[in-house]
Amino acid sequence: MTAPSSLHLSFETVEAGSTILRVKQQQPPWRVVRGFRAPSGETLAHVHNLSGGILDRDSLDVRIDLGAGAQAQVTSTGATRIYRSRSPEGIASQRTRVNIAAGGYLEYLPDQLIPYAGSRFEQTARVELESGASLIWWDRIAPGREASGESFQFHSLASQFEIVACGQPIAIERWTVTPFLEPVDSVARLGPFRHFASCYVCRAGDPPAYWKTFEAQLQIIADRLSSSEILWGVTSLRAHGLVIRGVAINGRALASGLVEFWKAAKWSLCGRVATLPRKVH
Amino acid sequence: MMLPLLQLQQLADSAFPIGGAAHSLGIEALVEAGLLNTEILAAFLQDYLRETGTLEAAYCRASAGGPDIHQWLSWNLELGARKLARESRDASAAMGRRFLRLAANMSADELLIAASDLGAEVHLAACFGFVAGSLGIDAPTAAAAYLQQSMTALVSACQRLLPLGQTQAHQILWDLKPAILCAVERSATDPSLVSSFTPLLDVACARHATLYTRLFMS
Numbered sequence: 001m002t003a004p005s006s007l008h009l010s011f012e013t014v015e016a017g018s019t020i021l022r023v024k025q026q027q028p029p030w031r032v033v034r035g036f037r038a039p040s041g042e043t044l045a046h047v048h049n050l051s052g053g054i055l056d057r058d059s060l061d062v063r064i065d066l067g068a069g070a071q072a073q074v075t076s077t078g079a080t081r082i083y084r085s086r087s088p089e090g091i092a093s094q095r096t097r098v099n100i101a102a103g104g105y106l107e108y109l110p111d112q113l114i115p116y117a118g119s120r121f122e123q124t125a126r127v128e129l130e131s132g133a134s135l136i137w138w139d140r141i142a143p144g145r146e147a148s149g150e151s152f153q154f155h156s157l158a159s160q161f162e163i164v165a166c167g168q169p170i171a172i173e174r175w176t177v178t179p180f181l182e183p184v185d186s187v188a189r190l191g192p193f194r195h196f197a198s199c200y201v202c203r204a205g206d207p208p209a210y211w212k213t214f215e216a217q218l219q220i221i222a223d224r225l226s227s228s229e230i231l232w233g234v235t236s237l238r239a240h241g242l243v244i245r246g247v248a249i250n251g252r253a254l255a256s257g258l259v260e261f262w263k264a265a266k267w268s269l270c271g272r273v274a275t276l277p278r279k280v281h
Numbered sequence: 282m283m284l285p286l287l288q289l290q291q292l293a294d295s296a297f298p299i300g301g302a303a304h305s306l307g308i309e310a311l312v313e314a315g316l317l318n319t320e321i322l323a324a325f326l327q328d329y330l331r332e333t334g335t336l337e338a339a340y341c342r343a344s345a346g347g348p349d350i351h352q353w354l355s356w357n358l359e360l361g362a363r364k365l366a367r368e369s370r371d372a373s374a375a376m377g378r379r380f381l382r383l384a385a386n387m388s389a390d391e392l393l394i395a396a397s398d399l400g401a402e403v404h405l406a407a408c409f410g411f412v413a414g415s416l417g418i419d420a421p422t423a424a425a426a427y428l429q430q431s432m433t434a435l436v437s438a439c440q441r442l443l444p445l446g447q448t449q450a451h452q453i454l455w456d457l458k459p460a461i462l463c464a465v466e467r468s469a470t471d472p473s474l475v476s477s478f479t480p481l482l483d484v485a486c487a488r489h490a491t492l493y494t495r496l497f498m499s
Contacts, residue, residue: 158476162362169362175478188328189478191316196480215367219491226488231314233487235367238402243365245484 004061004095005030011043011070011104019043019070030060040272042073042107046279053081054121056090063097066104066133075277076110079142084118085155096125100133105270109262109277112140112195112251117153122160129165129204129240134269137163138199138258142251143184151194152179165204165240173198193231193247195254201265202241211236214268218244221264225257232257285416289423292384292412293430299379299405301434304372305442305497307485308435312442313492314485319443323453326432329482330460331467334431336363336477337406338424338468344410345423350396353411359473360404366486370404372498377405384412421465428461441496 007030010022021035021043029051035043047062054060066072082092100106115121129135141157144150158176162169177184184190201214215236222232222244230248237243244261248254263274295301311317317325340360344353357377364370381403385393393415396403406427413423436450468475489495 169359171365172359172362172473173365174363174474174476176476177478182331183328186328187311187317187321187325188332188482189480191481193481219487222488223491231481231484231488233366233484235365235483235487237365237367238361238370245365245480245487247481247484 002057002059004059006061006063007032007047008063008065009045009074010065010067011072012067013069017069019072021045021072030062036278038073038277039275040266042071042105044073044075044277046075046077046277047110048077049080053083054092054094055083056085056092058092058094060094062094064099064106066100066106068101069103070101071105073107073109073277075279077279079111080113082113082115082119082121082154082157084116085120088120091120091122091156093122094124096123098125098127100127100129100135102130102132104130105134106136107262107266108135108137110139112142112255114142115144115154115157117144117150119154120156121154122158124160125162127163129163129202131166131205132203133165134203135163135241136199136201136262136265136269138197138262140197140251140254140258141195143194146194146251152184154179163200163202163237163241165202168239170202170237170240171200171243190247193249195248195251197246197254197258199244199258199261199265200241201244201269202237203269204240206240208236208239211240211242215242217268218242218261218264221260225260230254230257285418288416289413289418289426292380292409293426295430295433295437297380297383299376299383301376301430302437303498304376304434305438305489306369306372306435307366307482307489308438309442309495309497310485310489310492311482316481316485317443319445319449322439322443322445323456326435326453326457327460329435330428330432330457330464332477332479333482334428334461334464335467336472336475337431338428338464339470339472339475340404341406341410341427342420342424342465342468343472344407345414345418345420347414350392353396353407354399354401356472357401357403357407360407361402363477364404366483368486368489373404373406374402377403377408380405381408381412384408388415390415421469424465424468425461428464432457432461438497
């Protein structure tokens with residue numbers, strides 16, 4: 001078992017209320033160049049994996065801290081590619097821990113995850129929100145390299161995701177997809193769809209009535225975007241937030257839908273216009 | 282041992298008045314979207330048992346093992362957080378509250394009365410296990426009985442949504458028994474470690490409230 005490669009980002013407020021990025025630790029393959037000022041005021045960080053993807057047996061660790069009042073946007077520089085595993089023990093993993101202090105606001109907007117044929121990957125993420133902290137977090141999973149004819153040819157993809165707000169769990173996902181063992185096209189799983197996505201929108205401390213109203217507003221967008229090729233649903237969490245979920249035959253439609261929800265959610269949460277993060281390549 | 286088994290049969294009966302017939306847990310939206318029909322129903326229920334069934338059985342099973350009340354309440358919170366869709370979470374919480382209250386009143390068991398009086402967030406799977414454990418039912422039997430009553434309720438919902446007759450419905454329920462036992466076997470672990478992958482069902486639950494007409498609660 002090799003020691004994980006760590007990346008530790010800390011967003012802190014300085015005088016005049018602006019947010020600065022301190023890269024407290026970055027070990028290869030991680031690379032963050034610097035923070036950029038996003039048009040909507042957040043400090044934007046591009047997380048770059050220099051190896052071009054996640055390799056067999058990679059063990060990656062990401063920690064993101066937002067101090068009180070810090071405003072941050074974190075994205076990737078491209079899709080997260082999970083390369084083929086050479087043995088059943090060759091499981092790549094990534095662990096992400098996020099802490100957002102009171103008044104902090106984080107947008108976590110990575111590109112899609114693409115598990116290549118034969119890959120094995122486990123991802124774990126835990127987000128802790130103090131009272132008054134806000135979060136928009138999306139993720140999007142592709143079935144493989146579709147342009148090469150790959151669809152659900154990976155060995156295993158496992159995910160564990162947890163959001164804790166004011167000390168209580170508000171959302172927990174724990175799933176494993178093993179296409180060679182369990183049929184993914186079962187209606188109990190994905191049915192005829194191949195891509196899936198989630199977008200969590202949270203602010204610790206807002207009352208349930210706020211989220212129910214917001215859920216109804218976003219559901220209008222969900223209805224407008226849904227068709228026989230893509231389905232969206234919006235639902236309140238047990239407290240402090242909601243989740244938007246989508247399943248689609250086509251990945252592009254899912255990506256553009258996420259952007260629509262993000263724009264609406266950002267406007268409602270903080271009254272700022274969402275602009276897609278500039279990418280550096 | 283005969284008395285607890287008789288009591289368990291009553292608790293797991295679809296006529297037990299907890300409102301189980303009012304919820305389709307996303308199935309109505311799947312049928313409405315043309316994604317679920319009678320031909321694939323049996324396979325759907327088998328996979329449902331593999332995913333959601335195993336998850337709920339794990340919390341039921343753990344709750345039947347005589348946990349202290351704080352641990353049990355924490356499992357309920359965790360199960361609530363794992364039920365992302367409000368529709369299925371609210372249904373599970375409403376049925377859990379009613380189930381616990383009814384069982385507490387009928388049995389006059391002090392622990393059940395105390396748990397019910399707390400007014401905390403509880404869920405049906407955990408309540409079923411907790412009550413079964415208090416009757417002296419072993420954990421795997423409690424989990425199997427819970428899944429049996431869940432499947433009965435779902436098949437009954439399908440009879441109202443699909444062209445599914447009594448005979449075929451009971452054949453499906455009969456054929457699901459090995460899958461129920463499989464889910465019970467898989468659930469013999471820490472409930473927080475159980476995986477469940479149901480993105481389409483989550484979306485269907487979330488979309489149910491927006492259907493033009495509905496037979497079931499959302």
